[in-house]
Amino acid sequence: MYKGNSFGFVDRIVKKLVGMKIGILYIGIGKYLSLWDDFYKTSQKYLFPDAEKVYFVFTDSDDFFPESVVKLYQKDLGGRNNTLYRFKMFYEHRTALSQCDYLFFFNGDVVFKRTILSKELIPCESEGYLLALSWHIYQIKSPKKFPYDRNPNSLAYISYDEGVYYFQGGLNGGRTKEYLELAEQCMIAVDIDVEKNNIAAVADESYLNRYLLNKKIKIVDTIYGKPEKFFFPIHAKIIFRDKGTFFHSKGIEHVGCINYKPALLRFFIDLSKYLRYFHKKCLLFFHD
Template sequence: MKIGILYVGIGKYIRLWDKFYSSCESMFLPQYEKKYFIFTDYPLKSSTNVQVSFQEDLGWPQNVLFRYQMFLRHKEELKHFDYLFFFNGNTEFLQIITPEEFLPTEKEALTGLEWHTYRNKPLQKYHYERRKNSQAYIPYNSGEHYYQGGLIGGESKAYIELLEQCSLMTETDLKRNITARWHDESYLNKYLLDKQIKILSTEYGRPQEWTVPPTPKIIFRDKNTILGASYICSLKKRNRLKLISKAIRNILNKLLKR
């Protein structure tokens, strides 16, 4: 069985790669052959089971918003894998992950990670995209699960279809100057709406700073500690400045056309 792993390490996020790779190799389905596709602007060299694809730094949130398009550049090669999985850059595997607990059944096709904090909340409180003009729109009375964007995958055919549809939704919105509320995660939740998939609990994706569940199998390392809170903040600040600049240009263009 062949498994393809998709990983994005742009800018300082490349610092997270070594820990991800070593823990994934030893803990994630260790009995199967794995190949890693890493998208980065760092001069990393490809190796036996690591294929490096140069990806320029598009800034935040574009680096996550265009994730689906990045992966589709390797669509033909990805078709030859049995399973494909994307993991957040700050993922670390702490315990052995077996096929039985992680891989979807034929009927499910995909595996997703649920935010358990939403389980006891009314649907109206879910952070779905609520603007009707967005492709990611989900009505207030719809939905059941809220999925994290940091872990998603499954059978290669099903996952590639997910990439294609989420990419299409993203591009359609961008052409109309719409950015979904939680970027790639919003489109993911729209695509998975009402689909029967294998649902993982927070045991398979617990933020490092949380204490529940007490013995997670997979964690998301604290980026503020590793990369620096100021770095994370600066990424978002630069994007806000770009948005303000864009808004001003749009206003000026409208005024000039009058």
């Protein structure tokens, strides 16, 4: 169901585009819409300046958006369900989304810090036309320690003997055809598991990891999705803002995790992890 901008307006936006059409998927439900302004302003400044962008905002808000934004009404499903059913939200609007050549989802708390050209994120044929984010802290861990879903009754299940990468849910995308296939399969798996009360441990992220298991895709690291409280890498192009700090500054109630480690200790822990990751990358580079 469309609210705000009509489906005809979707057509008018997309028909204006020349060349590559990149759809930006954004979920702004309830208080999370307060993060939208910074996302949009920094995206307009830094994201894909070499391509045309159309924004698809899934929201329950009656607010008006800029002309380049398609507002898609999304009921507030409450807390975790707004994340769990993320791929279902996308797939239900596949007709509108299919008018774009590529689709990319970014977490609502994202701000862009440096220029990102389309070639940096767009996956090619040898990468299965799909992209996902894997933080460097997981690339120096044993896969046995990844937070994969270990419940064999869940369709997101990954055994301790499987896996090479752990993918974060805050950035993923690809060519529209392949990305909508991903969304459809994750949606189906979620619906089946919910029916059987076998919901995966890390919501949509668990199903994403299961779908991408053993697939050759384009993988980007923390440069394209650094949590605000990470010290490294210092040259990150995308930051995931600390939602607790942001909402507190706006006087909005939010329950989140608190890191009680002193800042200096966190700095050296982060430095150690990043140096290990950098060393691993160098070894792989020279080995190739």
